[in-house]
Amino acid sequence: MSELTRSLNAFRPELALLVGLLLVVLADTFAGRGRQLATRLITVLSLTAAFGFAIELQAAGTRAPLFSGMLVIDPLGAALKLILVAAGLVTVLAFSFRNSRELAGLGHGELHTLVLALVFSCLLLAAASDVVMLYLALEMVSITSYVMVGYLKGDRLSNEASLKYILFGAASTGSMLYGLSLLYGLAGTTSLRGIQEYLAGGIPDANRFAVYAVTLLVLAGFGFKIAAVPFHFWCPDVYQGAPTPVTALLSVLPKAAGLAIALRFFYGAFSIPERGPWDLVGSIDWSALVMLVSVLTMTLGNVAALTQTNMKRLLAYSSIAHAGFLLMGIVALSENGARGLIVYLAAYLVMNLGAFLVVTLVHLHDGSFDLRDYPGLYRRAPLLTLAMAFFLLSLVGIPPFVGFLAKLYVFSAVIEQGQGVYATIAAVNAAVAAYYYFKILRVMIIDPGNEAKPALELELVDQLRLAALALANLAPLFFWDWIEGWARGALVLYAGR
Amino acid sequence: MIGLQHYLVLSAGLFALGVLGLLTRRNAVNVLMSIELILNSANINLVAFSRYASGNLGGQVFAVFVIVVAAAEVAVALAIVLTLYRLRRTPNLDDASILKG
Amino acid sequence: MSGEALVFWIFAGLTLGSAFVVVLSRTLIYSAFALLVTFFGVAGLYVLLGADFLAATQILVYVGGILVLLLFGVMLTHRIYDLDLRSETTQLGSGLIVAAGLFVVLSAVALKTEWPNLARLPAPTTAPIGRLFLREYLLPFEAASVLLLVALMGAAMIVRRRRTA
Numbered sequence: 001m002s003e004l005t006r007s008l009n010a011f012r013p014e015l016a017l018l019v020g021l022l023l024v025v026l027a028d029t030f031a032g033r034g035r036q037l038a039t040r041l042i043t044v045l046s047l048t049a050a051f052g053f054a055i056e057l058q059a060a061g062t063r064a065p066l067f068s069g070m071l072v073i074d075p076l077g078a079a080l081k082l083i084l085v086a087a088g089l090v091t092v093l094a095f096s097f098r099n100s101r102e103l104a105g106l107g108h109g110e111l112h113t114l115v116l117a118l119v120f121s122c123l124l125l126a127a128a129s130d131v132v133m134l135y136l137a138l139e140m141v142s143i144t145s146y147v148m149v150g151y152l153k154g155d156r157l158s159n160e161a162s163l164k165y166i167l168f169g170a171a172s173t174g175s176m177l178y179g180l181s182l183l184y185g186l187a188g189t190t191s192l193r194g195i196q197e198y199l200a201g202g203i204p205d206a207n208r209f210a211v212y213a214v215t216l217l218v219l220a221g222f223g224f225k226i227a228a229v230p231f232h233f234w235c236p237d238v239y240q241g242a243p244t245p246v247t248a249l250l251s252v253l254p255k256a257a258g259l260a261i262a263l264r265f266f267y268g269a270f271s272i273p274e275r276g277p278w279d280l281v282g283s284i285d286w287s288a289l290v291m292l293v294s295v296l297t298m299t300l301g302n303v304a305a306l307t308q309t310n311m312k313r314l315l316a317y318s319s320i321a322h323a324g325f326l327l328m329g330i331v332a333l334s335e336n337g338a339r340g341l342i343v344y345l346a347a348y349l350v351m352n353l354g355a356f357l358v359v360t361l362v363h364l365h366d367g368s369f370d371l372r373d374y375p376g377l378y379r380r381a382p383l384l385t386l387a388m389a390f391f392l393l394s395l396v397g398i399p400p401f402v403g404f405l406a407k408l409y410v411f412s413a414v415i416e417q418g419q420g421v422y423a424t425i426a427a428v429n430a431a432v433a434a435y436y437y438f439k440i441l442r443v444m445i446i447d448p449g450n451e452a453k454p455a456l457e458l459e460l461v462d463q464l465r466l467a468a469l470a471l472a473n474l475a476p477l478f479f480w481d482w483i484e485g486w487a488r489g490a491l492v493l494y495a496g497r
Numbered sequence: 498m499i500g501l502q503h504y505l506v507l508s509a510g511l512f513a514l515g516v517l518g519l520l521t522r523r524n525a526v527n528v529l530m531s532i533e534l535i536l537n538s539a540n541i542n543l544v545a546f547s548r549y550a551s552g553n554l555g556g557q558v559f560a561v562f563v564i565v566v567a568a569a570e571v572a573v574a575l576a577i578v579l580t581l582y583r584l585r586r587t588p589n590l591d592d593a594s595i596l597k598g
Numbered sequence: 599m600s601g602e603a604l605v606f607w608i609f610a611g612l613t614l615g616s617a618f619v620v621v622l623s624r625t626l627i628y629s630a631f632a633l634l635v636t637f638f639g640v641a642g643l644y645v646l647l648g649a650d651f652l653a654a655t656q657i658l659v660y661v662g663g664i665l666v667l668l669l670f671g672v673m674l675t676h677r678i679y680d681l682d683l684r685s686e687t688t689q690l691g692s693g694l695i696v697a698a699g700l701f702v703v704l705s706a707v708a709l710k711t712e713w714p715n716l717a718r719l720p721a722p723t724t725a726p727i728g729r730l731f732l733r734e735y736l737l738p739f740e741a742a743s744v745l746l747l748v749a750l751m752g753a754a755m756i757v758r759r760r761r762t763a
Contacts, residue, residue, distance in 0.1 A: 143573055147752030181556075190555040213703065499646075514620075516697050517694065521689055544644055549717055561727070575667055
């Protein structure tokens with residue numbers, strides 16, 4: 001009984017979300033005319049409460065298994081949860097039914113319930129330390145995403161994207177499940193801790209083949225969630241077909257949660273961090289495989305983005321490329337790699353959401369997602385263009401923006417491990433990416449066109465949102481020490497009792 | 498004497514058949530059926546391991562959760578297929594080519 | 599051949615044979631009913647493996663729930679009068695190669711690996727599983743309810759005809 005109470009105590013962010021979820025459902029049913037305001041308010045409050053609890057958790061720095069080893073709490077996990085809840089909170093605050101045309105006519109209560117359920121599931125996934133919990137949480141994130149994407153049901157594009165998403169996803173997670181079943185057979189337990197003990201104890205040669213097969217199959221599931229090559233096929237279609245706020249949410253949350261669990265799975269079960277720097281003795285060298293995936297992913301994402309004219313699709317490919325960069329943190333088998341991952345995720349959150357917000361606002365006022373309709377925005381909406389400049393420069397990775405800080409961390413982690421070639425390829429990729437980010441900026445600022453169109457009148461609240469996100473991208477300028485301290489404190493990955 | 502390997506090879510066959518269906522079928526409902534084959538094959542693994550290799554019920558508990566997830570997944574998938582059908586009068590996948598890869 | 603072996607081969611044959619039909623049949627309704635047989639076959643295998651609770655769940659949920667849902671899906675997506683229940687198959691050749699390859703690889707894994715040997719003799723599983731749900735696996739058990747809520751709500755949301763805004 002006391003283990004349960006102790007676990008519940010550390011489960012407060014998730015509980016806040018659950019309570020919020022139930023209240024939103026009730027509010028949607030009973031609140032009558034105040035429904036829209038009530039659901040939004042409850043959602044924001046519950047996310048804020050969850051955020052507060054997550055901060056508390058990180059400050060406490062506990063390391064312990066929860067719920068009989070189903071979940072694990074550690075500083076790294078707490079940092080990841082912070083990012084996940086922040087992503088949900090910022091998205092809900094930045095987007096609303098007023099500034100997104102695509103959400104018009106849809107149910108408030110339902111969307112907010114889904115958002116809360118998604119964040120909840122992501123939190124579970126990021127902390128899972130048992131194969132059953134892992135699978136269940138992964139599927140919870142997936143199914144919630146499938147529903148959110150299929151939301152705009154009258155729209156054929158959205159529906160087809162949704163169908164491809166769910167079929168592709170179910171196939172990937174089904175394959176991962178097969179791999180997990182083999183892992184259970186090998187280790188005789190569903191707990192990641194037990195699996196780690198099994199792998200650390202040395203695998204007989206006859207079993208190595210099985211472990212390789214498991215790694216490949218499991219990567220199918222993780223790769224799909226992160227939209228890494230070759231499991232990325234659903235990404236551009238889904239990002240384009242879903243309402244942009246949903247896309248913004250999906251570009252951060254499932255990706256972050258997928259990376260968190262990949263980190264925990266590979267670091268926590270397939271290597272032994274306690275035995276000095278990420279010891280792979282007794283396990284297999286999976287980092288080379290992840291490196292390959294990372295390189296393919298960033299390259300494909302960047303190359304494909306070069307020719308896109310639909311902003312949502314372009315940002316989708318850009319997200320795929322960033323997943324490749326994020327994987328650098330995992331490939332660099334080290335604490336600095338883990339730190340790089342967290343900082344990159346936090347940066348990615350503010351850069352990406354900002355870009356999607358700009359795209360949404362342009363669509364709201366001009367009705368277009370096409371880059372060819374973007375010329376002249378500099379004159380028509382200077383604040384918007386300035387904010388977009390911040391976001392794009394951050395995405396490129398130029399100082400003093402937070403995107404630069406993120407790249408700095410992951411690159412140095414990789415170089416430190418002696419993976420020079422890998423770092424070079426990544427650097428080239430960053431340069432390629434710069435091309436299309438700058439292209440967008442050039443189109444908005446320099447390209448002629450749309451002179452006849454009136455100025456874009458942004459509502460005050462939208463201006464504030466843009467300003468807030470833009471400033472967040474400058475965080476390193478103001479908060480360097482604090483970021484350093486936070487990242488450093490988050491390094492501990494709990495891998496056992 | 499029937500042992501663990503018999504079940505594992507059986508499930509490998511079921512998995513392969515599921516993948517075959519996944520790769521070759523054009524109708525969304527058929528693809529869904531193939532995915533169910535894959536999930537069932539993994540479940541057979543889990544239960545077989547539970548019986549012969551691990552000595553505990555973890556595999557069976559896992560299998561129950563897989564069934565739960567499968568049910569939820571099929572419900573949502575069919576909802577989407579139905580809506581797609583209403584809009585396009587075909588649940589075939591190749592026709593869903595408006596969005597190119 | 600022992601009784602156990604005979605039963606195994608019967609159920610294995612049923613399962614795999616019907617799975618072939620599911621994947622290769624040109625008529626959608628045949629695939630659906632073949633899937634029914636597959637599910638029953640798997641349930642039989644569960645019984646043979648001593649998983650009585652799971653076998654019952656398989657029949658209740660997979661056959662009674664999921665398959666019924668799939669049948670609805672099949673019937674609702676075809677015109678009733680012009681019973682066009684054909685389902686096409688593309689690129690069978692390359693698909694077969696991939697599938698065969700997978701089968702070989704996975705069978706190799708199955709046969710080559712030295713699996714642990716802790717057998718669990720068949721015994722009633724319902725009570726032990728129940729206990730596991732309320733102790734070790736409590737969190738997934740409860741979290742699954744959120745999943746079911748989302749799926750329920752989601753499926754209803756997606757299918758419901760939109761009220762004109």
